Amino acid sequence: MTIDEPAADLGILLSVVSGLRNKAVPSDLAVFGEVGLSGEIRSVAQALARVKEAAALGFTTVLLPQGNADGLRKEETGDIQLIGVASVRQAADMFF
Numbered sequence: 206m207t208i209d210e211p212a213a214d215l216g217i218l219l220s221v222v223s224g225l226r227n228k229a230v231p232s233d234l235a236v237f238g239e240v241g242l243s244g245e246i247r248s249v250a251q252a253l254a255r256v257k258e259a260a261a262l263g264f265t266t267v268l269l270p271q272g273n274a275d276g277l278r279k280e281e282t283g284d285i286q287l288i289g290v291a292s293v294r295q296a297a298d299m300f301f
Contacts, residue, residue: 211239211247212238213237215236215239215268215290215296216237218240218296218297219297219300222297223301226301228300228301231266231300233264233265233266234266234267234300235255235259235266235267235268236268237255237268237269237270240293244293245291245292245293246290246292247270247272248273252269252270252273252276253282255269256269259285260283264285265285265286266288267285267288268290268300269287269288271290271291273289274289275289
């Protein structure tokens, strides 16, 4: 499989951790973020558009890079809950 979208990194990583820990990712959770070699979560382009699309698809929570979360305002994102993370460890500990 080839994936050309860096923002898919965090979602793929969480699915691997999910399999290793035998615990499902919450079904109402959308995830995006680029993962660096040291486990840091990097901001990605079009964060607001990604959050809005997740909301339109019925997701109630979005896990995203802390840098992107800091730049979004509540009036832009509506009722969807945003959870910003700075590292892979922080993301994995939060859900597993």
